[in-house]
Every structure is written in C-alpha cells, then in structure tokens.
Amino acid sequence: MKRTLTYFFILVFTLFFSINIHAIPKVIPKAPAIAAKSYILIDFNSNKVISENNANMPVAPASITKVMTAYVVFSELEEGNIQLSDMVTVSKKAWKTPGSRMFIKVNSKVSIEDLLQGMIIQSGNDASVALAEHIAGSEDTFAALMNQHAQELGMHSSNFLNSTGLPNPDHKTSAKDLAILANALIKRFPQYYKWYSTKEFTYNNITQPNRNKLLWRDSTVDGMKTGFTDDAGYCLLSSAKRNNMRLVSVVLGTDSANARAQESQKLLNFGFRFYESHVVYPVNKALKTVRIFKGSSQQLPLGVKKELAVTIPRGQYKNLKPSINIDSPLVAPISQGQQLGKVEIRLNDKLLSSSPLIALKTIEEGSLWQQAKDSALMMLE
Numbered sequence: 001m002k003r004t005l006t007y008f009f010i011l012v013f014t015l016f017f018s019i020n021i022h023a024i025p026k027v028i029p030k031a032p033a034i035a036a037k038s039y040i041l042i043d044f045n046s047n048k049v050i051s052e053n054n055a056n057m058p059v060a061p062a063s064i065t066k067v068m069t070a071y072v073v074f075s076e077l078e079e080g081n082i083q084l085s086d087m088v089t090v091s092k093k094a095w096k097t098p099g100s101r102m103f104i105k106v107n108s109k110v111s112i113e114d115l116l117q118g119m120i121i122q123s124g125n126d127a128s129v130a131l132a133e134h135i136a137g138s139e140d141t142f143a144a145l146m147n148q149h150a151q152e153l154g155m156h157s158s159n160f161l162n163s164t165g166l167p168n169p170d171h172k173t174s175a176k177d178l179a180i181l182a183n184a185l186i187k188r189f190p191q192y193y194k195w196y197s198t199k200e201f202t203y204n205n206i207t208q209p210n211r212n213k214l215l216w217r218d219s220t221v222d223g224m225k226t227g228f229t230d231d232a233g234y235c236l237l238s239s240a241k242r243n244n245m246r247l248v249s250v251v252l253g254t255d256s257a258n259a260r261a262q263e264s265q266k267l268l269n270f271g272f273r274f275y276e277s278h279v280v281y282p283v284n285k286a287l288k289t290v291r292i293f294k295g296s297s298q299q300l301p302l303g304v305k306k307e308l309a310v311t312i313p314r315g316q317y318k319n320l321k322p323s324i325n326i327d328s329p330l331v332a333p334i335s336q337g338q339q340l341g342k343v344e345i346r347l348n349d350k351l352l353s354s355s356p357l358i359a360l361k362t363i364e365e366g367s368l369w370q371q372a373k374d375s376a377l378m379m380l381e
Contacts, residue, residue: 028274028313032266037233037253040175041267044183044239044246045277045309046353051267055179058157058172059252062227063100063123064237065165065173067181068146068158070120073112073131074189075149082135084113093139094129099166101126103204114203116192121201122208123226125164132163139163150177153184167229175250178237182224182248186239196223196239213261214238218268226260236260240268245277274314280322280345280353281308286360287343288324293377294370295332295363302326302340304355310345312352321346324357334363 031041031051038054049055076082087109095106102118104110104126110118112134118127132142139162146160150173157174165171186193199216200209214221220240227235233253240247249267254260281287286301302324310320326341334340341357 031270034251034263034266035254035259036251036263038175039249039251039263039267040179041247041249041271042179042183043271043275043277043309043311044186044241044248045279045307046311047183048311050247050271050275050311052175055176055250056157056174058159058174060167060171060229060232061165061173061178061252062229062232062235063125063165064178064225064227064235065160065163065171066119066123066128067178067185067225067237068150068160068173069128069131069142069163070116070192071181071185071189072142072145072149073116073135074185074192076135077112077192078189082112084111084116086112086134088112088115088130088134090126090130091133094126094133097125097129097164097166099125099164102201102208103206104130105204117195117198117201118203120195120225121198121210122203123211125166128163150181153180155180165227165229165232167231175252178250178252179248182237182239182250186223186246186248193223196225197221211257212236212238213257214240214264217261218265221268226257228257234260236264238264238268240272242272244279245272245275247271275311276314276317277309277311278317278320279307279309280320281343281355283307284360287357288326290326290330290340292334292363293329293331294366294375295334296366296370297363300330300334300363301360302357303360304343305337305358306355308343308345308353308355310347310352312347316347319347320352326357332363332365334359336360336362 038057040052040055041050090104090108100123102122102124115127118124132139136142143160150158155177158177161168161171211226220242223239224237235252238249249264251264281304288302292300323344338359339356344354345352
C-alpha cells in the first residue's frame, strides 16, 4: 500500500511539474547596453521592436540619407520614368559636392546604374546629387520627393533637405524611421537591394570598399548603409538574415567606425539568439472556406490581406494559439477584399498580432430560387 501511494504521488508530482514547466514562458535577458545616442532593432517579418532607445528622437542621419535617395530612384525605375541604362550628364554642382565621392567628372555622362552603385557602395555625394538633379531637375525638388515618400511610409520624424546627408540643422530623421525605410526598401525592391552587400566598386579606375564593416565580419549581414558627420557621429543601418529570420538594426551616434559595427553586431546577435520569427498566415492563401447564403456560389475562401507574422521567444512556437473569428451568417453579395472577420495569434493568453479576415473572391447574388431556398435554411439555423 505504501509503495502504491508513493508511486501515485510521484506520478501526480511529475505531471504537475511538467505542466507548469510547459506553461512558463522562456525568460529573455535584458538587451545589451548599446553605446549610441539612439538605436532600434526590429524583426523584418512582423515589424516587432525587439530593443530600442530614443528611437523616435530626430537626429542627423549623415549618409544614411542616401537610403531614402535610393528609394526614390528605385521608385522612378519601377514606374518606368527612368532606366538603369539612361545616361546622366554630371553638373558642376554634382562634381563639386564635398565629402565622399565616386569621382565622376563634370559634363561627363554616367549611367544611372553606375551612379546608384557609386552612391550605395562608395557613398558618393557626387553621385547622389547627379541622380537627384536628373530625376527632379534640382536637389531641392528631389528633397520634396524624398519627404513625400517619407510621409507615405509613415516616417513622421523625418525631414530631408538634401540627397546626401551633408549637415543642415533641419535635416533630420530617427532610428525608427530608418528602420521603416529599410523594411520598405528590402520588401519592395529586392532586385536592387543586392547592391547593399557588394563589398567594393570600381569607377574611373578607382576602387573603393563598402564602409559597412559587418559585411566582412558576419556572413549573414547583407546591407545596408553607414554614415558619419561631426553632428551625427558614426552611424550604421544594417540588416542580416539567419535561416528564415531577418533583423534590421539602426545604431546612430556612436564614437567610431569600429564602435558602430560592434554595437550593431551586439543588437543583431541578441535578437537572433533569443527570438524567432514565424509567418503564421501568408497573403492570399485560403485559411478557411465558409458557407455563403443567397449567392451564385455556396463556398467562399477567406484569407488575410497582409502577411501575419509574429516574433516570439525561442522555443515557444508550440505554444502559439491562432484563432479565426468569422462574422455570420455570410450573405451574398460579397466583394473580394471585404472584411468578414479577424484572425488573432496569442502566446500564453497574450495577444501578439491580429489581422482582418477578408474574402479572396467576389460572390454575386444567386438566382431567386437560390435566395428563397437559403432564406428558409437561415430561418431554421
């Protein structure tokens, strides 16, 4: 009898202990201290902020400004207004622009593709001004385009006055805004993002290396841009992808070129070590098929309009709890894209993310007979 009771208590204790251990979320240590005026680390898939400090503070961005310059140029390429092969005549202003340069010559003709690589890889201020003038007629007008795109992206702490990042007291952005910009550029222009991982570029028989030291130190880093002025300090916007997880790090206002790389590496390593990213529901994939009343079709696939991703502590994926809530009854006509419910993702009862559930196709009204029959069925339900 004693032995039986002992086994019973051991079994109960084991079950209780295992259940409670399973329910306890993993402990995430505090993020490392970062020696910078401001910084942010976000998950590319979910946009979740993993770590930040003064992320909304407007600061001088130095040459990281050129990421917005590139975004505008890429937009013009996408819209067909310009081509990579177009030749740009270099103005005297572009040629004389101080700071880092790709050494283009006044009145020479340079392709947009070469200018983009000279700006992205060599951080050429001359290339930035040449592109701005070619697209908008003047750098001031181009800056207005930059601000227009910034507002569309939700970069509310930004005000761009030039294409280069050369000092101006009113030329500002923030770590959060730069993270928003980086995410948008990588998602929208993957065909051009590849240039941000290029380690060197040669133009006019002059070879210059990419100033992003992480490209040599960490094989998972594939972008993006450095910056330095006396006002801004040493800055680095970087992105890395390990397995299926991409992180974007922005570190602004460090003391040296080496420090900006070290502090960025700290953030990236912390994020990859303690978090994981999952796309739970992809875009335009049927998550559920539901019954439609009074329609030309009785079946309607439902999905999400935007990719639904989550960032969670490592090892917690099995504890995710998705739920699909559907408005009912669903009666035709229904338009493609119409919201008909919502999807929620929870972890240990905490809401991580939610998204509208939408119709993936249009269902027109059915015949009078179908409508009458379904009216009777709805009364019985």
